[in-house]
Structure formats: C-alpha cells, structure tokens
Amino acid sequence: MTDHRSGSLYDAIGGLDALRRLSDTFYEGVLADPLLAPVFARFTPTHIEHVAVWLAEVFGGPDRFTTDLGGHQGLLRVHLGLAITEEQRLRWMELMAEAVRKELPEDELLRRRVLEYFDWGTRIAEDVSASPAGADLGDPGPTPRWGWEGLK
Secondary structure (H helix, E strand, C coil): CCCCCCCCHHHHHCHHHHHHHHHHHHHHHHHCCCCCHHHHCCCCCHHHHHHHHHHHHHCCCCCHHHHHCCHHHHHHHCCCCCCCCHHHHHHHHHHHHHHHHHHCCCCHHHHHHHHHHHHHHHHHHHHHHCCCCCCCCCCCCCCCCEECCEEC
C-alpha cells in the first residue's frame, strides 16, 4: 500500500478520469438493478459527468461543481422527493463498493476513506429525499470536503 496522505484523495484516486470510470462502472450496475433503477428514472448520461465533477471537488480537486453546477444546494435539491429507502441506500453502497474495488487503486486506506464518504453522503441523501420536491433546504453551506481524516 502506498501512503498518499501528503496529497489529496483526488490525486490518490487518479483525478477526474478515474472518477469518471468509477461513476460509469457504478451507474452501469445501478441502472441494471431492479431495486435502484426506479430511483434513477430521470437518469441522463450527463449525470455520470456531474457525479464525477462533484466527487472531484469533494475529494480535493477543482471546484467545478460549485462554480458550474449549483454547488451543495444543487446536489441536495436533486434528491428531494426521491423517498430513498434504507434498503436502497444499502444496495447503492454495495454497488459502489464493487465499483471502488474495480476502478480505484489497490490502496486499502484510500478505498476505505472513499467508502466512508459514500456512507456519510448516502445517509444525507436518504434524509433529504424524504422531503418533497421544491422543499426549502435552507443554506446547507459549501460543498463538503473529504480527506485522509474524513470530513474536513
């Protein structure tokens, strides 16, 4: 295992191209999954790029999601009204863990930190999804940043 702790998770992952591969592999599984496919009924191919750009920012890369795609508020708003269940969240995590194993470097600490972020984030998505579309979220603050020690 290589120790990348002096840099960002984004760099250790391999940058935006690696996050695109991760997102592509993950959503290939999601869209074929009978439990999760209905949650992504409005899925478009641009979703993969938006997720990769979000993850890049979260893990210490460029802030393009904030500057170009609506930031933290925008991400949360797309989850409103989805009514994500705990069963769906757990299946989402299973498929993401498979994608992480397939697409990210063989670095246990890196993979663990990435999956810890997804666990944290999917809990927030599940919570937000219980509110109806158009609900006022207030100010969720800036896009969260996740590093070698977790949430910054």
